[in-house]
Amino acid sequence: MRSTMRRWTVSNSVSVCWSVCVVYLLVVSVTCGSACPVQRALRVDNSSSASTSTSGRHVRSYVHLQGDVRQRKLFSFQKFFLRIGKDGRVNGTKRKDDPYSILEITSVDVGIVAVRGLSSNLYLAISKRGELYGARVYGINCRLKERIEENGYNTYASAEWKNKKRQMFVGLSAHGRPLRGRKTRRKNTATHFLPIMV
Ligand SMILES: *[C@@H]1O[C@H](CO)[C@@H](O)[C@H](O)[C@H]1NC(C)=O
Numbered sequence: 001m002r003s004t005m006r007r008w009t010v011s012n013s014v015s016v017c018w019s020v021c022v023v024y025l026l027v028v029s030v031t032c033g034s035a036c037p038v039q040r041a042l043r044v045d046n047s048s049s050a051s052t053s054t055s056g057r058h059v060r061s062y063v064h065l066q067g068d069v070r071q072r073k074l075f076s077f078q079k080f081f082l083r084i085g086k087d088g089r090v091n092g093t094k095r096k097d098d099p100y101s102i103l104e105i106t107s108v109d110v111g112i113v114a115v116r117g118l119s120s121n122l123y124l125a126i127s128k129r130g131e132l133y134g135a136r137v138y139g140i141n142c143r144l145k146e147r148i149e150e151n152g153y154n155t156y157a158s159a160e161w162k163n164k165k166r167q168m169f170v171g172l173s174a175h176g177r178p179l180r181g182r183k184t185r186r187k188n189t190a191t192h193f194l195p196i197m198v
């Protein structure tokens with residue numbers, strides 16, 4: 001009697017385990033979509049033409065930047081795409097086909113990203129004085145603190161510089177012009193961007 005009971009319990013718990021597994025796999029495959037780590041890794045490998053044919057996830061043309069790489073556009077709350085021009089000027093464009101608005105966002109640290117313009121090959125940077133510009137070489141001005149705000153938009157603040165203890169953010173005016181970091185606030189929608197898949 002007791003052994004039957006035990007056998008039932010064992011087989012029952014095995015099947016419960018299976019169901020949990022199946023449900024988990026279903027959930028993962030449904031919710032993961034294009035954000036799946038494996039797919040991301042594949043996309044990175046495919047897009048990093050600069051790396052060799054033996055390239056893996058960790059072999060890239062710029063070894064100092066590690067971690068996850070995402071190709072995105074940053075779409076402002078005021079409906080401009082942030083662009084980094086060849087001349088290092090940063091502003092907004094309404095054009096959907098502007099190649100200078102295609103950006104590569106790389107995690108360089110926990111909560112810190114680097115944003116590089118693919119066409120200009122310049123990094124989005126905030127200087128000590130709060131100027132927004134495209135930097136040729138990756139440096140401390142290019143380290144941006146990425147945070148999701150309450151409205152679902154992201155903000156990008158200098159991870160290095162502050163103005164009177166206030167953070168300085170990447171921002172575009174209502175006319176698509178770059179904002180001085182000193183004039184930016186987290187609550188101001190001029191600093192709010194949606195990363196859009198390219
Ligand atoms: C991946 O790379 C191959 C060869 O370079 C190319 O033909 C293909 O279109 C790429 N796929 C994607 C999804 O970019």
Ligand SMILES: *[C@@H]1O[C@H](CO)[C@@H](O)[C@H](O)[C@H]1NC(C)=O
Nearest residue numbers: 085089091092093175176177
């Ligand atoms: C942004 O800069 C580009 C190139 O200098 C210019 O063509 C464009 O009109 C500017 N956009 C805005 C909204 O000022």
